[in-house]
Amino acid sequence: MTPGHGRGTSELDRLLTLSAAEGGSYRAEIEDGWAIGPAVNGGVLLAMVGKALATTFEGRSHPHPLAVSGYFLSAGRSGPATLSTQVIREGRSMATGQASLVQEGPDGEPVERLRVLATYGDLSRLTGEVCTTAEPPALPDPGDCLSASAGGPGPAAAFIKRFDMRLDPATAGWALGEPSRRGVIQGWLRMADDREPDPIMLLLAVDAFPPVTFDMGIAGWAPTLELSAHVRAVPAPGWLRVRVSTRNLAGGLLEEDAEVWDSQDRLVAQARQLARVPTQQR
Protein backbone atom coordinates (compact mmCIF):
# COMPACT_ATOMS: atom_id res chain seq x y z
CA MET A 1 0.00 0.00 0.00
CA THR A 2 1.43 3.36 -0.98
CA PRO A 3 2.06 5.49 2.10
CA GLY A 4 -0.50 8.26 2.36
CA HIS A 5 -3.10 6.42 0.33
CA GLY A 6 -4.14 3.61 2.66
CA ARG A 7 -7.07 4.37 4.96
CA GLY A 8 -5.01 4.12 8.13
CA THR A 9 -2.14 6.23 6.85
CA SER A 10 -3.92 9.17 5.26
CA GLU A 11 -3.21 12.61 6.72
CA LEU A 12 -6.73 12.90 8.08
CA ASP A 13 -6.69 9.42 9.60
CA ARG A 14 -3.40 10.21 11.33
CA LEU A 15 -5.10 13.27 12.85
CA LEU A 16 -8.08 11.15 13.88
CA THR A 17 -5.98 8.43 15.52
CA LEU A 18 -6.98 8.48 19.17
CA SER A 19 -5.30 6.56 21.95
CA ALA A 20 -7.07 5.66 25.15
CA ALA A 21 -6.05 7.77 28.15
CA GLU A 22 -6.98 7.83 31.82
CA GLY A 23 -10.60 8.25 32.87
CA GLY A 24 -12.07 7.13 29.53
CA SER A 25 -10.61 10.10 27.67
CA TYR A 26 -8.53 10.03 24.48
CA ARG A 27 -5.20 11.50 23.43
CA ALA A 28 -4.48 12.82 19.94
CA GLU A 29 -1.69 14.71 18.21
CA ILE A 30 -2.36 17.70 15.94
CA GLU A 31 0.48 17.85 13.42
CA ASP A 32 1.66 21.14 11.97
CA GLY A 33 -0.23 22.23 8.89
CA TRP A 34 -3.80 21.91 10.19
CA ALA A 35 -3.73 25.55 11.26
CA ILE A 36 -4.46 28.92 9.68
CA GLY A 37 -1.51 30.89 11.02
CA PRO A 38 -1.11 29.72 14.64
CA ALA A 39 -4.77 28.72 15.15
CA VAL A 40 -5.90 25.19 14.30
CA ASN A 41 -8.84 25.25 11.88
CA GLY A 42 -12.19 24.88 13.63
CA GLY A 43 -13.34 22.05 11.36
CA VAL A 44 -10.22 20.11 12.34
CA LEU A 45 -11.11 20.37 16.04
CA LEU A 46 -14.74 19.50 15.28
CA ALA A 47 -13.73 16.39 13.32
CA MET A 48 -11.45 15.27 16.18
CA VAL A 49 -14.21 15.64 18.75
CA GLY A 50 -16.61 14.01 16.31
CA LYS A 51 -14.27 11.04 16.05
CA ALA A 52 -14.01 10.78 19.84
CA LEU A 53 -17.81 10.69 20.13
CA ALA A 54 -18.05 8.19 17.27
CA THR A 55 -15.60 5.95 19.12
CA THR A 56 -17.70 6.27 22.28
CA PHE A 57 -20.95 5.52 20.47
CA GLU A 58 -19.63 2.97 17.96
CA GLY A 59 -20.14 -0.12 20.10
CA ARG A 60 -23.64 1.14 20.82
CA SER A 61 -24.76 1.11 17.17
CA HIS A 62 -24.79 4.91 16.83
CA PRO A 63 -21.67 5.28 14.69
CA HIS A 64 -22.46 8.51 12.81
CA PRO A 65 -22.90 12.16 13.77
CA LEU A 66 -26.39 13.46 12.89
CA ALA A 67 -26.12 16.86 14.60
CA VAL A 68 -22.99 18.38 16.14
CA SER A 69 -22.83 21.81 17.81
CA GLY A 70 -19.42 23.13 18.74
CA TYR A 71 -18.65 26.20 20.87
CA PHE A 72 -15.11 27.44 20.28
CA LEU A 73 -13.55 28.65 23.52
CA SER A 74 -9.91 29.36 22.62
CA ALA A 75 -7.64 28.93 19.60
CA GLY A 76 -6.27 25.40 19.17
CA ARG A 77 -2.51 24.91 18.68
CA SER A 78 -0.50 22.18 16.97
CA GLY A 79 0.58 19.53 19.45
CA PRO A 80 -1.06 17.06 21.81
CA ALA A 81 -4.74 17.28 22.75
CA THR A 82 -6.97 15.43 25.19
CA LEU A 83 -10.56 14.59 24.26
CA SER A 84 -13.19 13.57 26.78
CA THR A 85 -16.72 12.39 26.08
CA GLN A 86 -19.86 11.83 28.11
CA VAL A 87 -23.03 9.95 27.13
CA ILE A 88 -26.03 12.09 28.08
CA ARG A 89 -28.87 9.98 26.76
CA GLU A 90 -29.09 6.79 24.82
CA GLY A 91 -32.20 5.84 22.87
CA ARG A 92 -33.03 3.04 20.49
CA SER A 93 -32.12 4.82 17.27
CA MET A 94 -30.12 7.83 18.52
CA ALA A 95 -27.82 8.86 21.33
CA THR A 96 -26.76 12.28 22.59
CA GLY A 97 -23.39 13.08 24.06
CA GLN A 98 -21.11 15.88 25.14
CA ALA A 99 -17.39 16.24 24.51
CA SER A 100 -14.46 18.56 25.11
CA LEU A 101 -11.10 19.12 23.51
CA VAL A 102 -8.46 20.37 25.93
CA GLN A 103 -4.81 21.33 25.43
CA GLU A 104 -2.09 22.38 27.82
CA GLY A 105 -1.73 26.15 28.08
CA PRO A 106 1.60 28.01 28.29
CA ASP A 107 1.58 27.71 32.10
CA GLY A 108 0.93 23.96 31.97
CA GLU A 109 -2.71 24.34 32.99
CA PRO A 110 -5.42 22.66 30.85
CA VAL A 111 -7.21 25.05 28.49
CA GLU A 112 -10.49 24.02 26.86
CA ARG A 113 -10.58 24.71 23.12
CA LEU A 114 -13.95 23.35 22.14
CA ARG A 115 -17.07 22.04 23.84
CA VAL A 116 -19.58 20.04 21.85
CA LEU A 117 -23.07 18.64 22.15
CA ALA A 118 -23.99 16.03 19.54
CA THR A 119 -26.58 13.47 18.57
CA TYR A 120 -25.39 10.30 16.88
CA GLY A 121 -27.23 7.56 15.00
CA ASP A 122 -26.78 5.18 12.12
CA LEU A 123 -27.07 7.03 8.80
CA SER A 124 -27.09 3.75 6.88
CA ARG A 125 -30.32 2.76 8.64
CA LEU A 126 -32.31 5.89 7.78
CA THR A 127 -35.15 5.50 5.29
CA GLY A 128 -34.39 6.20 1.66
CA GLU A 129 -37.24 8.70 1.27
CA VAL A 130 -36.02 12.03 -0.10
CA CYS A 131 -38.21 15.06 -0.72
CA THR A 132 -35.81 17.92 -1.16
CA THR A 133 -36.06 21.22 -3.00
CA ALA A 134 -32.36 22.00 -2.56
CA GLU A 135 -30.20 21.73 -5.66
CA PRO A 136 -26.46 21.20 -5.88
CA PRO A 137 -24.43 24.27 -6.86
CA ALA A 138 -23.82 24.53 -10.61
CA LEU A 139 -20.03 24.36 -10.95
CA PRO A 140 -17.63 24.26 -13.88
CA ASP A 141 -15.63 21.02 -14.12
CA PRO A 142 -12.82 20.81 -11.53
CA GLY A 143 -10.30 21.34 -14.35
CA ASP A 144 -11.95 24.66 -15.18
CA CYS A 145 -11.85 25.87 -11.57
CA LEU A 146 -9.20 27.78 -9.66
CA SER A 147 -6.95 25.59 -7.52
CA ALA A 148 -6.88 27.14 -4.05
CA SER A 149 -3.32 25.94 -3.51
CA ALA A 150 -2.22 28.13 -6.45
CA GLY A 151 -2.64 31.04 -4.04
CA GLY A 152 0.97 30.61 -2.94
CA PRO A 153 2.35 31.34 0.53
CA GLY A 154 0.11 32.73 3.25
CA PRO A 155 -1.13 31.77 6.71
CA ALA A 156 -3.37 29.03 5.25
CA ALA A 157 -0.92 27.58 2.68
CA ALA A 158 -0.03 24.39 4.60
CA PHE A 159 -3.68 23.77 5.52
CA ILE A 160 -4.88 24.21 1.94
CA LYS A 161 -2.21 21.81 0.65
CA ARG A 162 -3.87 18.99 2.56
CA PHE A 163 -6.85 19.38 0.23
CA ASP A 164 -7.56 19.47 -3.45
CA MET A 165 -9.80 22.54 -3.42
CA ARG A 166 -11.05 23.96 -6.74
CA LEU A 167 -12.94 27.23 -6.52
CA ASP A 168 -15.61 28.27 -9.00
CA PRO A 169 -14.04 31.27 -10.80
CA ALA A 170 -17.44 33.04 -10.59
CA THR A 171 -17.06 33.14 -6.78
CA ALA A 172 -13.28 33.56 -6.59
CA GLY A 173 -12.95 37.14 -7.84
CA TRP A 174 -11.72 38.11 -4.36
CA ALA A 175 -8.51 36.17 -5.07
CA LEU A 176 -7.83 38.72 -7.82
CA GLY A 177 -8.94 41.69 -5.73
CA GLU A 178 -12.45 41.74 -7.19
CA PRO A 179 -14.85 40.31 -4.60
CA SER A 180 -18.40 39.84 -5.89
CA ARG A 181 -19.89 41.02 -2.56
CA ARG A 182 -22.72 38.53 -3.07
CA GLY A 183 -21.50 36.51 -0.08
CA VAL A 184 -20.93 33.16 -1.83
CA ILE A 185 -17.89 30.93 -2.37
CA GLN A 186 -18.31 27.52 -3.95
CA GLY A 187 -16.20 24.78 -5.44
CA TRP A 188 -14.95 21.21 -5.38
CA LEU A 189 -13.23 19.59 -2.41
CA ARG A 190 -11.39 16.38 -1.68
CA MET A 191 -8.41 15.39 0.44
CA ALA A 192 -5.13 15.83 -1.45
CA ASP A 193 -4.11 12.24 -0.64
CA ASP A 194 -7.40 10.91 -2.03
CA ARG A 195 -8.70 9.82 1.38
CA GLU A 196 -12.39 9.37 0.64
CA PRO A 197 -15.05 11.38 2.49
CA ASP A 198 -17.02 9.87 5.37
CA PRO A 199 -19.35 11.42 7.97
CA ILE A 200 -16.47 12.58 10.22
CA MET A 201 -14.61 14.11 7.27
CA LEU A 202 -17.75 16.15 6.54
CA LEU A 203 -17.30 17.90 9.91
CA LEU A 204 -14.00 19.16 8.53
CA ALA A 205 -15.44 19.91 5.08
CA VAL A 206 -18.06 22.33 6.44
CA ASP A 207 -15.29 24.62 7.76
CA ALA A 208 -12.44 24.02 5.29
CA PHE A 209 -13.29 26.60 2.62
CA PRO A 210 -11.98 30.17 2.66
CA PRO A 211 -14.18 32.39 4.84
CA VAL A 212 -17.14 33.79 2.92
CA THR A 213 -16.09 37.23 4.16
CA PHE A 214 -13.39 37.14 1.44
CA ASP A 215 -16.21 37.45 -1.09
CA MET A 216 -17.54 40.42 0.90
CA GLY A 217 -14.21 42.18 0.37
CA ILE A 218 -13.10 41.63 3.97
CA ALA A 219 -9.61 40.22 4.42
CA GLY A 220 -8.49 38.16 7.40
CA TRP A 221 -9.83 34.97 8.96
CA ALA A 222 -13.23 35.01 10.65
CA PRO A 223 -13.01 33.23 14.04
CA THR A 224 -15.90 30.84 14.64
CA LEU A 225 -17.86 31.28 17.86
CA GLU A 226 -20.31 28.45 17.25
CA LEU A 227 -20.79 25.93 14.47
CA SER A 228 -23.66 23.45 14.17
CA ALA A 229 -23.50 20.77 11.50
CA HIS A 230 -26.08 18.24 10.36
CA VAL A 231 -24.75 15.16 8.59
CA ARG A 232 -27.57 13.76 6.47
CA ALA A 233 -26.07 10.83 4.58
CA VAL A 234 -22.88 8.76 4.28
CA PRO A 235 -21.10 10.50 1.39
CA ALA A 236 -20.28 8.54 -1.76
CA PRO A 237 -16.59 8.36 -2.78
CA GLY A 238 -15.20 11.11 -5.00
CA TRP A 239 -15.41 14.87 -5.17
CA LEU A 240 -17.53 16.87 -2.76
CA ARG A 241 -19.12 20.14 -3.81
CA VAL A 242 -19.15 22.84 -1.14
CA ARG A 243 -21.02 26.12 -1.08
CA VAL A 244 -20.53 28.65 1.71
CA SER A 245 -22.72 31.73 1.90
CA THR A 246 -23.83 34.51 4.21
CA ARG A 247 -26.91 36.71 4.21
CA ASN A 248 -26.53 38.72 7.38
CA LEU A 249 -23.32 40.51 8.32
CA ALA A 250 -24.21 42.90 11.13
CA GLY A 251 -22.92 44.10 14.46
CA GLY A 252 -19.45 42.68 13.86
CA LEU A 253 -20.84 39.14 13.47
CA LEU A 254 -21.98 37.05 10.55
CA GLU A 255 -23.62 33.71 9.94
CA GLU A 256 -21.90 31.42 7.46
CA ASP A 257 -23.92 28.59 5.96
CA ALA A 258 -22.16 25.64 4.39
CA GLU A 259 -23.70 22.91 2.31
CA VAL A 260 -21.83 19.85 1.12
CA TRP A 261 -22.98 17.66 -1.77
CA ASP A 262 -21.54 14.27 -2.68
CA SER A 263 -20.78 12.75 -6.09
CA GLN A 264 -24.27 11.27 -6.19
CA ASP A 265 -25.92 14.70 -5.93
CA ARG A 266 -27.02 14.24 -2.33
CA LEU A 267 -26.93 17.05 0.22
CA VAL A 268 -24.78 15.14 2.72
CA ALA A 269 -24.12 17.95 5.20
CA GLN A 270 -25.47 21.37 6.16
CA ALA A 271 -23.83 23.66 8.67
CA ARG A 272 -24.26 27.14 10.03
CA GLN A 273 -21.74 29.04 12.08
CA LEU A 274 -21.71 32.36 13.89
CA ALA A 275 -18.35 34.06 13.33
CA ARG A 276 -16.73 37.36 14.13
CA VAL A 277 -16.18 39.71 11.20
CA PRO A 278 -12.39 40.00 11.00
CA THR A 279 -10.75 43.37 11.40
CA GLN A 280 -9.54 44.60 8.02
CA GLN A 281 -6.03 43.16 8.20
CA ARG A 282 -4.34 40.23 6.60
Add this chain to the structure above:
Amino acid sequence: MTPGHGRGTSELDRLLTLSAAEGGSYRAEIEDGWAIGPAVNGGVLLAMVGKALATTFEGRSHPHPLAVSGYFLSAGRSGPATLSTQVIREGRSMATGQASLVQEGPDGEPVERLRVLATYGDLSRLTGEVCTTAEPPALPDPGDCLSASAGGPGPAAAFIKRFDMRLDPATAGWALGEPSRRGVIQGWLRMADDREPDPIMLLLAVDAFPPVTFDMGIAGWAPTLELSAHVRAVPAPGWLRVRVSTRNLAGGLLEEDAEVWDSQDRLVAQARQLARVPTQQR
Protein backbone atom coordinates in the same frame (compact mmCIF):
# COMPACT_ATOMS: atom_id res chain seq x y z
CA MET B 1 -51.52 48.27 35.52
CA THR B 2 -53.87 45.92 33.70
CA PRO B 3 -53.13 42.31 34.64
CA GLY B 4 -51.48 40.49 31.77
CA HIS B 5 -50.10 43.66 30.24
CA GLY B 6 -47.38 44.70 32.68
CA ARG B 7 -43.90 43.30 32.06
CA GLY B 8 -43.87 41.24 35.23
CA THR B 9 -47.32 39.78 34.79
CA SER B 10 -47.39 38.78 31.15
CA GLU B 11 -47.87 35.09 30.41
CA LEU B 12 -44.33 34.78 29.11
CA ASP B 13 -42.81 36.59 32.08
CA ARG B 14 -44.70 34.28 34.43
CA LEU B 15 -43.12 31.34 32.61
CA LEU B 16 -39.71 33.01 32.85
CA THR B 17 -39.96 33.74 36.57
CA LEU B 18 -37.16 31.75 38.15
CA SER B 19 -36.61 31.28 41.86
CA ALA B 20 -33.22 30.45 43.30
CA ALA B 21 -32.83 26.84 44.41
CA GLU B 22 -30.08 24.85 46.06
CA GLY B 23 -26.65 24.60 44.41
CA GLY B 24 -27.06 27.74 42.30
CA SER B 25 -29.89 26.23 40.26
CA TYR B 26 -33.31 27.74 39.55
CA ARG B 27 -36.88 26.54 39.88
CA ALA B 28 -39.64 27.39 37.42
CA GLU B 29 -43.24 26.38 36.81
CA ILE B 30 -44.54 25.51 33.34
CA GLU B 31 -48.27 26.29 33.32
CA ASP B 32 -50.68 24.34 31.16
CA GLY B 33 -51.06 25.68 27.64
CA TRP B 34 -47.38 25.89 26.66
CA ALA B 35 -47.58 22.40 25.18
CA ILE B 36 -48.55 20.84 21.86
CA GLY B 37 -50.59 17.90 23.11
CA PRO B 38 -48.72 16.61 26.17
CA ALA B 39 -45.26 17.83 25.05
CA VAL B 40 -44.09 21.33 26.01
CA ASN B 41 -43.05 23.30 22.91
CA GLY B 42 -39.29 23.24 22.34
CA GLY B 43 -39.03 27.02 22.05
CA VAL B 44 -40.63 27.33 25.48
CA LEU B 45 -37.94 25.13 27.03
CA LEU B 46 -35.24 26.98 25.09
CA ALA B 47 -36.49 30.38 26.32
CA MET B 48 -36.55 29.09 29.92
CA VAL B 49 -32.97 27.85 29.72
CA GLY B 50 -32.03 31.05 27.91
CA LYS B 51 -33.47 33.06 30.79
CA ALA B 52 -31.55 30.98 33.35
CA LEU B 53 -28.30 31.64 31.49
CA ALA B 54 -29.16 35.34 31.13
CA THR B 55 -29.68 35.50 34.88
CA THR B 56 -26.30 33.82 35.42
CA PHE B 57 -24.50 36.13 33.00
CA GLU B 58 -26.42 39.34 33.76
CA GLY B 59 -24.21 40.58 36.56
CA ARG B 60 -21.23 39.86 34.33
CA SER B 61 -22.33 42.28 31.57
CA HIS B 62 -23.26 39.53 29.11
CA PRO B 63 -27.04 39.87 29.32
CA HIS B 64 -28.09 38.60 25.87
CA PRO B 65 -27.95 35.28 24.05
CA LEU B 66 -25.86 35.47 20.85
CA ALA B 67 -25.84 31.76 20.00
CA VAL B 68 -27.82 29.03 21.74
CA SER B 69 -27.74 25.33 20.81
CA GLY B 70 -30.27 23.04 22.45
CA TYR B 71 -30.35 19.25 22.33
CA PHE B 72 -33.79 17.91 23.19
CA LEU B 73 -33.54 14.75 25.26
CA SER B 74 -37.11 13.97 26.30
CA ALA B 75 -40.53 15.62 26.01
CA GLY B 76 -41.16 18.35 28.59
CA ARG B 77 -44.38 18.28 30.64
CA SER B 78 -46.40 21.01 32.32
CA GLY B 79 -45.37 21.43 35.94
CA PRO B 80 -42.25 22.29 37.91
CA ALA B 81 -38.81 22.31 36.34
CA THR B 82 -35.28 22.76 37.64
CA LEU B 83 -32.69 24.70 35.62
CA SER B 84 -28.98 24.53 36.27
CA THR B 85 -26.26 26.60 34.61
CA GLN B 86 -22.48 26.46 34.42
CA VAL B 87 -20.07 29.16 33.21
CA ILE B 88 -17.55 27.53 30.85
CA ARG B 89 -15.54 30.52 29.76
CA GLU B 90 -15.77 34.22 30.36
CA GLY B 91 -14.12 36.73 28.05
CA ARG B 92 -14.19 40.49 27.84
CA SER B 93 -17.06 40.81 25.38
CA MET B 94 -18.60 37.32 25.45
CA ALA B 95 -19.13 34.39 27.78
CA THR B 96 -20.01 30.76 27.10
CA GLY B 97 -22.09 28.57 29.35
CA GLN B 98 -23.92 25.31 29.60
CA ALA B 99 -27.35 24.63 31.04
CA SER B 100 -29.87 21.88 31.64
CA LEU B 101 -33.60 21.70 32.20
CA VAL B 102 -34.66 18.77 34.36
CA GLN B 103 -38.09 17.57 35.49
CA GLU B 104 -39.20 14.78 37.78
CA GLY B 105 -40.11 11.61 35.92
CA PRO B 106 -43.08 9.35 36.78
CA ASP B 107 -40.91 7.36 39.20
CA GLY B 108 -39.69 10.49 40.97
CA GLU B 109 -36.26 10.34 39.37
CA PRO B 110 -34.91 13.46 37.60
CA VAL B 111 -35.23 13.35 33.80
CA GLU B 112 -33.24 15.77 31.65
CA ARG B 113 -35.36 17.45 28.98
CA LEU B 114 -32.88 19.77 27.32
CA ARG B 115 -29.16 20.43 27.41
CA VAL B 116 -27.80 23.67 26.02
CA LEU B 117 -24.52 25.30 25.11
CA ALA B 118 -24.68 29.05 24.58
CA THR B 119 -22.60 32.17 24.09
CA TYR B 120 -23.85 35.41 25.61
CA GLY B 121 -22.81 39.00 25.10
CA ASP B 122 -24.28 42.49 25.04
CA LEU B 123 -26.24 43.07 21.81
CA SER B 124 -26.59 46.74 22.60
CA ARG B 125 -22.82 47.14 22.46
CA LEU B 126 -22.30 45.60 19.01
CA THR B 127 -21.27 47.93 16.20
CA GLY B 128 -24.03 49.37 14.04
CA GLU B 129 -22.43 48.21 10.78
CA VAL B 130 -24.86 46.17 8.67
CA CYS B 131 -24.06 44.61 5.32
CA THR B 132 -26.81 42.15 4.70
CA THR B 133 -28.30 40.71 1.52
CA ALA B 134 -31.21 39.10 3.37
CA GLU B 135 -34.61 40.69 2.87
CA PRO B 136 -37.66 40.48 5.11
CA PRO B 137 -40.47 38.25 3.83
CA ALA B 138 -43.07 40.11 1.79
CA LEU B 139 -46.29 39.70 3.75
CA PRO B 140 -49.84 41.02 3.39
CA ASP B 141 -50.93 43.27 6.25
CA PRO B 142 -51.76 41.37 9.46
CA GLY B 143 -55.43 42.08 8.87
CA ASP B 144 -55.23 40.30 5.51
CA CYS B 145 -53.56 37.21 6.98
CA LEU B 146 -55.06 34.06 8.45
CA SER B 147 -55.28 34.08 12.24
CA ALA B 148 -53.73 30.80 13.44
CA SER B 149 -56.09 30.70 16.41
CA ALA B 150 -59.02 30.49 13.96
CA GLY B 151 -57.96 26.87 13.45
CA GLY B 152 -60.21 25.84 16.34
CA PRO B 153 -59.56 22.96 18.71
CA GLY B 154 -56.55 20.72 18.29
CA PRO B 155 -53.46 19.68 20.25
CA ALA B 156 -51.89 23.14 19.75
CA ALA B 157 -54.96 25.29 20.43
CA ALA B 158 -54.01 26.46 23.94
CA PHE B 159 -50.43 27.14 22.85
CA ILE B 160 -51.48 29.16 19.80
CA LYS B 161 -53.89 31.25 21.91
CA ARG B 162 -50.90 32.68 23.79
CA PHE B 163 -49.84 34.35 20.55
CA ASP B 164 -51.29 36.59 17.93
CA MET B 165 -50.10 34.63 14.91
CA ARG B 166 -51.19 35.71 11.41
CA LEU B 167 -50.20 33.41 8.58
CA ASP B 168 -49.60 34.59 5.03
CA PRO B 169 -52.47 32.98 3.07
CA ALA B 170 -49.97 32.16 0.28
CA THR B 171 -48.20 29.77 2.67
CA ALA B 172 -51.24 28.56 4.62
CA GLY B 173 -52.91 26.42 1.94
CA TRP B 174 -52.20 23.38 4.10
CA ALA B 175 -54.81 24.66 6.59
CA LEU B 176 -57.38 24.12 3.83
CA GLY B 177 -55.93 20.79 2.71
CA GLU B 178 -53.89 22.33 -0.11
CA PRO B 179 -50.23 22.42 0.96
CA SER B 180 -47.97 24.26 -1.48
CA ARG B 181 -45.20 21.68 -1.00
CA ARG B 182 -42.66 24.50 -1.38
CA GLY B 183 -41.62 24.08 2.26
CA VAL B 184 -42.34 27.62 3.49
CA ILE B 185 -44.67 29.07 6.15
CA GLN B 186 -44.48 32.76 6.99
CA GLY B 187 -46.47 35.34 8.89
CA TRP B 188 -46.72 37.85 11.71
CA LEU B 189 -46.16 37.03 15.37
CA ARG B 190 -46.60 38.73 18.69
CA MET B 191 -47.65 37.67 22.17
CA ALA B 192 -51.44 37.76 22.60
CA ASP B 193 -51.09 39.89 25.75
CA ASP B 194 -48.91 42.42 23.89
CA ARG B 195 -45.78 41.54 25.86
CA GLU B 196 -43.09 43.06 23.66
CA PRO B 197 -40.33 40.94 22.11
CA ASP B 198 -36.85 40.82 23.64
CA PRO B 199 -33.86 38.55 22.98
CA ILE B 200 -35.19 35.73 25.22
CA MET B 201 -38.63 35.89 23.59
CA LEU B 202 -36.89 35.38 20.22
CA LEU B 203 -35.76 31.93 21.44
CA LEU B 204 -39.45 31.08 21.68
CA ALA B 205 -40.33 32.82 18.41
CA VAL B 206 -37.95 30.65 16.35
CA ASP B 207 -39.94 27.52 17.30
CA ALA B 208 -43.48 28.87 17.76
CA PHE B 209 -44.77 28.59 14.18
CA PRO B 210 -46.55 25.50 12.83
CA PRO B 211 -44.01 22.93 11.61
CA VAL B 212 -42.95 23.56 8.02
CA THR B 213 -43.81 19.93 7.30
CA PHE B 214 -47.48 21.04 7.21
CA ASP B 215 -46.63 22.87 3.98
CA MET B 216 -45.05 19.65 2.68
CA GLY B 217 -48.41 17.91 3.16
CA ILE B 218 -47.23 16.00 6.23
CA ALA B 219 -49.53 16.10 9.25
CA GLY B 220 -48.39 15.73 12.86
CA TRP B 221 -45.82 17.59 14.91
CA ALA B 222 -42.13 17.24 14.03
CA PRO B 223 -40.10 16.61 17.21
CA THR B 224 -36.94 18.72 17.40
CA LEU B 225 -33.67 16.88 17.98
CA GLU B 226 -31.45 19.95 17.94
CA LEU B 227 -32.07 23.66 17.51
CA SER B 228 -29.41 26.35 17.22
CA ALA B 229 -30.46 29.98 17.29
CA HIS B 230 -28.48 33.16 16.69
CA VAL B 231 -29.89 36.34 18.18
CA ARG B 232 -28.48 39.25 16.21
CA ALA B 233 -30.14 42.35 17.63
CA VAL B 234 -32.47 43.52 20.41
CA PRO B 235 -35.86 43.50 18.66
CA ALA B 236 -37.85 46.73 18.39
CA PRO B 237 -41.36 46.71 19.91
CA GLY B 238 -44.25 45.58 17.75
CA TRP B 239 -44.96 42.78 15.32
CA LEU B 240 -42.32 40.23 14.40
CA ARG B 241 -42.27 38.61 10.98
CA VAL B 242 -41.32 34.94 10.96
CA ARG B 243 -40.44 32.71 8.04
CA VAL B 244 -39.81 28.99 8.46
CA SER B 245 -38.56 26.90 5.57
CA THR B 246 -36.96 23.60 4.69
CA ARG B 247 -34.90 22.50 1.71
CA ASN B 248 -33.89 18.98 2.60
CA LEU B 249 -36.34 16.40 3.88
CA ALA B 250 -34.57 13.04 3.66
CA GLY B 251 -34.01 9.87 5.64
CA GLY B 252 -36.87 10.64 8.01
CA LEU B 253 -35.24 13.91 9.11
CA LEU B 254 -35.50 17.51 7.98
CA GLU B 255 -33.82 20.79 8.68
CA GLU B 256 -36.12 23.71 9.51
CA ASP B 257 -34.72 27.20 9.17
CA ALA B 258 -36.42 30.10 10.94
CA GLU B 259 -35.76 33.76 10.47
CA VAL B 260 -37.31 36.48 12.59
CA TRP B 261 -37.50 40.13 11.54
CA ASP B 262 -38.49 43.03 13.77
CA SER B 263 -40.68 46.07 13.06
CA GLN B 264 -37.58 47.99 11.95
CA ASP B 265 -36.81 45.48 9.19
CA ARG B 266 -33.85 43.96 10.99
CA LEU B 267 -33.09 40.24 10.91
CA VAL B 268 -33.08 39.83 14.69
CA ALA B 269 -32.83 36.03 14.87
CA GLN B 270 -31.89 33.07 12.70
CA ALA B 271 -32.32 29.47 13.73
CA ARG B 272 -31.93 26.02 12.26
CA GLN B 273 -33.24 22.83 13.74
CA LEU B 274 -32.95 19.15 12.88
CA ALA B 275 -36.31 17.47 13.38
CA ARG B 276 -37.87 14.09 12.79
CA VAL B 277 -40.38 13.85 9.98
CA PRO B 278 -43.63 12.96 11.75
CA THR B 279 -45.41 9.76 10.89
CA GLN B 280 -48.50 10.55 8.82
CA GLN B 281 -51.00 10.83 11.67
CA ARG B 282 -52.68 13.69 13.34
